[in-house]
Amino acid sequence: MKTIILTGGGTAGHVTPNLALIPSLKEAGYEIRYIGSYNGIERKLIENAGIPYDGISSGKLRRYFDLKNFSDPFRVLKGYGEARKLIKKYKPDVLFSKGGFVAVPVVLAAKHYHVPTIIHESDMTPGLANKLCIPSAKKVCCNFPETLKYLPEDKAVLTGSPIRAELLKGDRLAGLQYTHLSAARPIILVIGGSLGSVKVNQAVRSILPRLLEKFQVIHICGKGNLDESLIGTAGYVQYEYVDSPLKHLFAAADLIVSRAGANSICEILALRKPNVLIPLSAAASRGDQILNARSFAGQGFSEVLEEEQMTDDTLLNAITDTYENRRKFVEAMEKSHLNNAVHTIMELIQAVQ
Numbered sequence: 001m002k003t004i005i006l007t008g009g010g011t012a013g014h015v016t017p018n019l020a021l022i023p024s025l026k027e028a029g030y031e032i033r034y035i036g037s038y039n040g041i042e043r044k045l046i047e048n049a050g051i052p053y054d055g056i057s058s059g060k061l062r063r064y065f066d067l068k069n070f071s072d073p074f075r076v077l078k079g080y081g082e083a084r085k086l087i088k089k090y091k092p093d094v095l096f097s098k099g100g101f102v103a104v105p106v107v108l109a110a111k112h113y114h115v116p117t118i119i120h121e122s123d124m125t126p127g128l129a130n131k132l133c134i135p136s137a138k139k140v141c142c143n144f145p146e147t148l149k150y151l152p153e154d155k156a157v158l159t160g161s162p163i164r165a166e167l168l169k170g171d172r173l174a175g176l177q178y179t180h181l182s183a184a185r186p187i188i189l190v191i192g193g194s195l196g197s198v199k200v201n202q203a204v205r206s207i208l209p210r211l212l213e214k215f216q217v218i219h220i221c222g223k224g225n226l227d228e229s230l231i232g233t234a235g236y237v238q239y240e241y242v243d244s245p246l247k248h249l250f251a252a253a254d255l256i257v258s259r260a261g262a263n264s265i266c267e268i269l270a271l272r273k274p275n276v277l278i279p280l281s282a283a284a285s286r287g288d289q290i291l292n293a294r295s296f297a298g299q300g301f302s303e304v305l306e307e308e309q310m311t312d313d314t315l316l317n318a319i320t321d322t323y324e325n326r327r328k329f330v331e332a333m334e335k336s337h338l339n340n341a342v343h344t345i346m347e348l349i350q351a352v353q
């Protein structure tokens with residue numbers, strides 16, 4: 001039996017594409033293991049999926065000053081030692097890395113033992129962690145055609161993003177039952193990325209009374225971001241994070257308001273849901289969500305509201321306009337060509353060994 005180790009973590013965007021590959025890997029007869037950090041979000045998501053999990057020590061590589069910059073190199077070194085032991089013990093035939101900082105020592109350890117590695121970059125430009133991994137990888141998958149020019153020609157493969165097949169099997173009625181919302185009014189699903197977004201949360205809550213005049217709202221607000229004063233508000237429900245029932249919430253949604261994380265927007269496109277994207281600002285990131293969002297707006301899939309332009313009125317207008325013009329957005333999305341990323345990546349995994 002062949003063994004594959006999956007790695008990636010830090011935010012769910014570095015885990016859900018791995019989850020998307022699991023059913024096909026099982027079908028192809030792989031023994032699957034996962035290496036992530038001791039306590040990152042990946043641990044719970046992977047254990048929930050019933051996959052054996054090993055944690056390693058992990059530190060973040062920051063581009064800005066933080067006292068942790070002095071302790072984290074030691075954590076990363078410790079993680080590298082642990083990753084080497086695990087690779088030696090399990091002797092995988094192949095490693096697939098979805099990136100995030102925890103993945104760097106795992107990819108380097110795999111290289112040490114000559115284990116072929118495939119990495120995947122979801123964003124337009126490679127992140128720091130993936131940049132460090134590219135020299136050790138056999139193949140580098142990407143999600144956007146624009147990314148190819150940043151990658152070594154002999155390694156780059158445009159695959160798209162693996163999307164969990166079950167997300168397309170949601171049921172509107174099950175979503176209404178889960179949220180206790182009614183079929184009488186349209187539903188807006190708000191997702192501030194996998195960690196939630198304080199900015200998006202505040203903006204949505206600030207216009208909530210006006211939104212609720214016409215819509216109902218499902219709000220995924222991120223860990224620690226529930227607003228207790230709003231519990232029991234008619235037509236409004238909030239969750240920190242939703243794992244498997246997410247498919248039903250997607251099915252129940254008439255419109256989605258979301259950050260522009262690469263996986264989230266690919267899922268929204270696959271589901272053909274009218275959407276308003278509020279990309280994470282360039283001040284708070286390397287600006288990839290802005291590029292993601294502009295690419296989607298350019299193709300007619302999304303309405304984009306940049307954070308700097310976001311006020312109560314611009315947000316409310318963006319939501320109501322998009323809802324009124326929803327058919328136009330759905331038609332544009334229906335014309336888009338969807339890659340079957342799971343299939344392409346499975347072929348690479350099998351070819352690289």
Ligand SMILES: CC(=O)N[C@H]1[C@@H](OP(=O)(O)OP(=O)(O)OC[C@H]2O[C@@H](n3ccc(=O)[nH]c3=O)[C@H](O)[C@@H]2O)O[C@H](CO)[C@@H](O)[C@@H]1O
Pocket residue numbers: 011012013014016017122123191192193194195220240241242243246260261262263264265267280285288289
């Ligand atoms: C703040 C930050 O660093 N954001 C980055 C992070 O975002 P983030 O981790 O938010 O990533 P994405 O939006 O790409 O993916 C989030 C994933 O979590 C899932 N999900 C989310 C909420 C929930 O309740 N349940 C659930 O299952 C979504 O369905 C999706 O599969 O990684 C993305 C992919 O590299 C980048 O584009 C983002 O810029």
